[in-house]
Amino acid sequence: MAAENPARHAETVRLWSFTEDTLLEAGEEGSLVAITWWGEYEFRGTAAGVPESLARLALGPVSMANLVAADGAGEEAWRRSLRKVLARLAGSVVHSLALNDGRGPVLSAIPVTQFPAFRAGPLPAGRRVRLSRLTALRADGGILLAETPGAPYKVALCRPPAMLLASSLAAPTTVEELAAATGVAGPVVADVVEFLVAAGVVLLADAQDRFTEHGGPGTAHWSHDDLMFHACSRTWQMPSSREPDDARPGPDPSMVKPRTGGPSYPLYRPEPAELVSGGPTLGELLETDHTCPVVSERELSARQIGEFLFRAARVRSIGQAGLPGGRSHDATQRPYFSVACLYELEIYVGINRCAGLARGIYHYDPLWHVLTLVDDDTAVLDGLLDMAMVAAGSHRRPSVLLTMTARMSRIAWALGGAAYATTLLHLGALQQVFSLVAKAMGLTAHAVPADSGDRADRALKLEWPAEVSIGECVLGFPA
Numbered sequence: 001m002a003a004e005n006p007a008r009h010a011e012t013v014r015l016w017s018f019t020e021d022t023l024l025e026a027g028e029e030g031s032l033v034a035i036t037w038w039g040e041y042e043f044r045g046t047a048a049g050v051p052e053s054l055a056r057l058a059l060g061p062v063s064m065a066n067l068v069a070a071d072g073a074g075e076e077a078w079r080r081s082l083r084k085v086l087a088r089l090a091g092s093v094v095h096s097l098a099l100n101d102g103r104g105p106v107l108s109a110i111p112v113t114q115f116p117a118f119r120a121g122p123l124p125a126g127r128r129v130r131l132s133r134l135t136a137l138r139a140d141g142g143i144l145l146a147e148t149p150g151a152p153y154k155v156a157l158c159r160p161p162a163m164l165l166a167s168s169l170a171a172p173t174t175v176e177e178l179a180a181a182t183g184v185a186g187p188v189v190a191d192v193v194e195f196l197v198a199a200g201v202v203l204l205a206d207a208q209d210r211f212t213e214h215g216g217p218g219t220a221h222w223s224h225d226d227l228m229f230h231a232c233s234r235t236w237q238m239p240s241s242r243e244p245d246d247a248r249p250g251p252d253p254s255m256v257k258p259r260t261g262g263p264s265y266p267l268y269r270p271e272p273a274e275l276v277s278g279g280p281t282l283g284e285l286l287e288t289d290h291t292c293p294v295v296s297e298r299e300l301s302a303r304q305i306g307e308f309l310f311r312a313a314r315v316r317s318i319g320q321a322g323l324p325g326g327r328s329h330d331a332t333q334r335p336y337f338s339v340a341c342l343y344e345l346e347i348y349v350g351i352n353r354c355a356g357l358a359r360g361i362y363h364y365d366p367l368w369h370v371l372t373l374v375d376d377d378t379a380v381l382d383g384l385l386d387m388a389m390v391a392a393g394s395h396r397r398p399s400v401l402l403t404m405t406a407r408m409s410r411i412a413w414a415l416g417g418a419a420y421a422t423t424l425l426h427l428g429a430l431q432q433v434f435s436l437v438a439k440a441m442g443l444t445a446h447a448v449p450a451d452s453g454d455r456a457d458r459a460l461k462l463e464w465p466a467e468v469s470i471g472e473c474v475l476g477f478p479a
Helices: 050-059 076-089 160-166 174-180 186-199 216-221 224-233 281-287 300-314 376-391 409-440 455-459
Strands: 011-016 024-027 032-036 040-042 093-099 106-113 130-131 136-140 142-147 152-158 203-204 264-265 319-324 328-333 344-352 360-365 370-375 401-406 444-448 467-476
Touching: 011 136, 011 186, 024 050, 024 444, 032 050, 040 076, 050 076, 106 160, 106 186, 130 186, 136 300, 142 160, 152 160, 160 186, 203 360, 203 467, 224 409, 281 409, 300 344, 300 376, 300 409, 344 376, 344 409, 360 376, 376 401, 376 455, 376 467, 401 409, 409 444, 409 467, 455 467
Parallel strands: none
Antiparallel strands: 011 093, 024 032, 032 040, 093 106, 106 152, 130 203, 136 142, 142 152, 264 370, 319 328, 344 360, 344 401, 360 370, 401 467, 444 467
16 A cells, blocks of 8 residues: 555555544653553553654554654664554554545544454455445444444544445445446555455455354344444443534433423322331242233222332432442432432333223322323323233233333433443343332232334323333233
């Protein structure tokens, strides 16, 4: 790859830089400290010129030919020392490819693992390439971002040649065929494709013209959406630097969702002392066999619903909480588990058969322990109940349907890309508490795998996607 040629034909040049969250500081006794997303690294005894070279990498993409090297005999020591430092900082080194037109990178490989390997090199002649079936292309601040679960890098497609070439790799093809189809110069196509293969978002066929996904045959059990969700939710994804500051999520100060304007109904509050005395033990509840959700037509009472929600989901206290190393925030304590006491879940109660409460859909306020009517349209309620009935494999509508939603702004500011996965963890914790409390009261609570689409969101009048429905539970008497 050359940066210059007399005829000024399109050629490419390799560039290197650090991720924008990488900081360089002077350490003790002349050492150099790199503060990265993956932790702090201290380097002692680096060769002359290395600190200046690293400082230049922190400013943006640069060719190795333009870095500061020691003069004369020290140049080889500088190269070895710089190579050693960059190998340790591989998880923070961005590899870019530019044209020789001085207009910046055509595409950049951004590391998503701590120790990625970027092995760019000529591809075997005539060998076919294609995008991984797991690769997703999405808009991100004026560029296209190519992401593949299992790949060590995500690739920012910054300029039209890279965008055109990447989007033309849906079907297997060769570099020569790709150049003919797109009109991009052959050497540029070859270098861009080599770059995409090295980053892991494009697959290279083997000598038998077979493609193997990251992870081999094990990926056959994964859908693109599930594996991408898993990969993205296991790390805290930094927001794009191209997003304006006011588009990035900040802390949501609302510990509970503000009450709507509908009529409210205070619920029964048992004495806290009653909750910890008598009744079955935790061991007895856990050792009781779990059964499939058999729906009974026996109606519940408003008192039972009040006691159930009080024991399972009320706000017990208000105070301060915080993530490790983070600032504190206003938080609540409730009977079920929530990371950093964020409590982003909301509970909606669909009443079908209840002595003391009219049919309708209500929102539960865990702070004041009241139900507020959200929708009294019986046709809308019946649609949700029918959905739960089918999901439970029953021929009867449940007496009560609990629908859980998530206010994502309450949790996303703290957990980033792991927010939704953590919300599902919280949903499981709440469902378990529902089951135990129901057993202790002689009732039954069962999670049902409802296929609601956007039906629940519309029925609950949610401001999608700021608040989304994530799970359902039927509550009633054992059949």
